[in-house]
Amino acid sequence: MLVNLKEMLTDAMRNRYGVGCINAPNTTYLRALIDAAEEVNIPLVIDHAEVHDPLIPLERIAPDLIGCARRAKVPVAVHVDHGESMNFIMRGVNNGFTSVMYDCSKLTFEENVSRVKAFIEMVRPAGISVEAELGEMPTTLNDTHGGSSASTAYTDPDLAHEFVERTGVDALAVTFGTSHGIYEKEPVLDFEHLKRLREATGETPLVMHGSSGVPLPDITKAVAGGISKVNYYSYLAVESSRFAGEVIEADRAEGRPTFYHELVEKVYVHTKAEAKKLYGAFLNGFEYRRARNDE
């Protein structure tokens, strides 16, 4: 079922599990991600990032995202990821997306507050949830989000407190050791800093970007420490490609052609299995179905 991000994250926060937020730039990924969520029984956020728009325009993928979300047996939110231009964000809003990340993290604190606050006032009446980011997330080589920042500053807990108070934002992306893209060395998360951020932000769900490449036990620890939305993509995308290469190589070694439709189907099965491992780590031991039935 298609749901609002705020409602989904409120449940995740209350029960200390994390929901994945994963880019779904094609129908193979979309099917793998949602089918895995149904099999594991966990809500999911699927998103379209502004940097993926040249690959597939939002208007082309939106009916697939929203249709699959509506038909899913688990709650699914359809989210604009890293919207920086108002034009892109409004294309998401006008095409039925249920939430938006309005990323003003590169601007000053005051500018970030005023733009996010004004945007929330505009879209909240339409039932759209808003995520913002505070503290510029570093990016690494081959970042699929096309970033270039070398900043290593973590989100300031006092500013995070002020930000959520002044904006009333539905979810806040914070930095405490992750980066976008492919890591050059294994990331080290500052869980003490996460604790301070969690304490400073009251009832606002927190989001961890750059989660792919973080060892799964550390992701679970971050969820236990108060992260409710886990943005994950780069490593999954690389793993699907690695697997496709393995299939093509195995066919070549046996002297048979690789048919595209068969290759895509194998990639779907493999990606779904990988996604299920991720979702298991995000659940942090929580059994989603039982909790829903108990309410």
Ligand SMILES: [Zn+2]
């Ligand atoms: Zn991100």
